[in-house]
Amino acid sequence: MSGAALAKAHVSAADPDRRAWVAWAISRLEADVNRSADTHLIKLDLPRAPGISLYLKDESSHPTGSLKHRLARSLFLYALCNGWVGPETTIVESSSGSTAISEAYFAKLLGLRFIAVMPRTTAREKIAAIEFHGGKPHLVDRGDVSGEAEKLAREIGGHFMDQFTYAERATDWRGNNNIAESMFAQLSHEDRPVPDWVVCGAGTGGTSATIGRYIRYRKFPTSLCVADPESSVFHRHYAERSVHRVECCDSVIEGIGRAKVEASFVPDLVDRMIAVPDAASIAAARMTSALLGRACGGSTGTNVWACLKIIEEMKAAGQEGTIVTLLCDSGERYRSTIFNDAWLAERGLDLADPHARLEAVFRRGLSELCSAAEEADCALRDAWLTPSSSSHEGCLWE
Numbered sequence: 520m521s522g523a524a525l526a527k528a529h530v531s532a533a534d535p536d537r538r539a540w541v542a543w544a545i546s547r548l549e550a551d552v553n554r555s556a557d558t559h560l561i562k563l564d565l566p567r568a569p570g571i572s573l574y575l576k577d578e579s580s581h582p583t584g585s586l587k588h589r590l591a592r593s594l595f596l597y598a599l600c601n602g603w604v605g606p607e608t609t610i611v612e613s614s615s616g617s618t619a620i621s622e623a624y625f626a627k628l629l630g631l632r633f634i635a636v637m638p639r640t641t642a643r644e645k646i647a648a649i650e651f652h653g654g655k656p657h658l659v660d661r662g663d664v665s666g667e668a669e670k671l672a673r674e675i676g677g678h679f680m681d682q683f684t685y686a687e688r689a690t691d692w693r694g695n696n697n698i699a700e701s702m703f704a705q706l707s708h709e710d711r712p713v714p715d716w717v718v719c720g721a722g723t724g725g726t727s728a729t730i731g732r733y734i735r736y737r738k739f740p741t742s743l744c745v746a747d748p749e750s751s752v753f754h755r756h757y758a759e760r761s762v763h764r765v766e767c768c769d770s771v772i773e774g775i776g777r778a779k780v781e782a783s784f785v786p787d788l789v790d791r792m793i794a795v796p797d798a799a800s801i802a803a804a805r806m807t808s809a810l811l812g813r814a815c816g817g818s819t820g821t822n823v824w825a826c827l828k829i830i831e832e833m834k835a836a837g838q839e840g841t842i843v844t845l846l847c848d849s850g851e852r853y854r855s856t857i858f859n860d861a862w863l864a865e866r867g868l869d870l871a872d873p874h875a876r877l878e879a880v881f882r883r884g885l886s887e888l889c890s891a892a893e894e895a896d897c898a899l900r901d902a903w904l905t906p907s908s909s910s911h912e913g914c915l916w917e
């Protein structure tokens with residue numbers, strides 16, 4: 520039976536037709552991943568920190584543009600193999616946008632309806648991307664977005680995917696080209712093939728759980744650092760396990776930081792947490808964008824700021840070593856927010872101080888970049904970096 524014909528059949532979980540559809544759906548997911556190459560590992564020069572290497576695992580190069588592509592695929596496979604999803608199932612998810620974009624892509628691939636329950640404040644570029652992939656946004660005022668998604672799924676008889684519960688268990692942490700296996704394999708030909716630190720953020724906590732388990736399983740001495748927005752509960756919970764909630768997490772960095780400790784966050788796998796102010800995340804996102812010549816999202820900036828802190832400490836202690844972090848998604852998704860100076864000014868976000876601290880580690884690299892570049896390219900670089908610039912028209916993404 521063809522996928523389309525199977526998708527029309529309404530059957531129970533044990534029904535052979537439904538089993539055949541599940542087999543077809545899994546084959547489609549396997550064929551899809553087989554058409555993709557792995558994401559890149561990019562080395563950033565640190566001329567002011569000799570002996571320290573910094574790498575970015577570029578998860579923006581997935582077909583749906585973020586690290587959530589891996590998670591969405593794992594969640595679909597998990598739901599299919601658990602018998603939770605059939606050809607008539609509507610998928611419902613709670614998301615800050617990135618997971619929903621990736622799930623919309625996979626739902627479309629399998630011919631399933633998809634509804635994304637998201638905060639009303641979600642960047643409009645992300646909402647447009649969900650609609651592009653055929654998903655239906657369902658915007659709610661901040662509060663219990665997951666509760667809303669669960670309720671909606673119940674009402675319509677759909678399946679609540681629930682990334683915040685299942686992220687840590689849906690991914691095969693032993694391997695299967697998970698993010699950790701991929702980055703360690705890509706480092707294997709470098710001068711220092713085993714990193715001292717891996718730095719990532721936590722939204723569900725799934726990525727940090729996968730990396731933390733993989734490090735232990737492969738017996739690497741690597742430490743795991745989670746970079747967390749200042750207003751998030753995760754670092755408070757890490758310091759004091761009885762803290763499970765803050766009144767609100769008002770960070771403007773989308774995708775990471777939560778008001779409630781989610782089931783998928785596993786603090787025992789984390790060696791260190793660094794709290795990052797939003798202005799520092801945005802300044803670091805702009806600095807990284809300038810270094811790469813393309814825009815990176817805010818959570819990438821949070822990661823890079825935490826790396827900067829570790830680099831400063833290593834430098835001060837006279838240590839050499841390697842740090843790997845994640846380029847989570849493209850800044851294209853945040854043109855109207857963190858790359859818009861008027862938007863920053865409205866929120867009182869001043870990038871001057873973090874910008875100066877970043878320059879102390881990254882600047883010479885930029886100067887060298889600029890001396891080799893045309894005058895116009897320097898203007899582009901300044902457009903990414905200068906906090907007072909009023910717009911980014913004419914930048915690389917235009």
Ligand SMILES: Cc1ncc(COP(=O)(O)O)c(C=O)c1O
Nearest residue numbers: 617721722723724726774818847
């Ligand atoms: C852009 C972005 N970066 C990082 C993360 C954190 O990843 P995880 O959910 O695996 O903790 C998310 C989560 O939604 C995200 O959207």
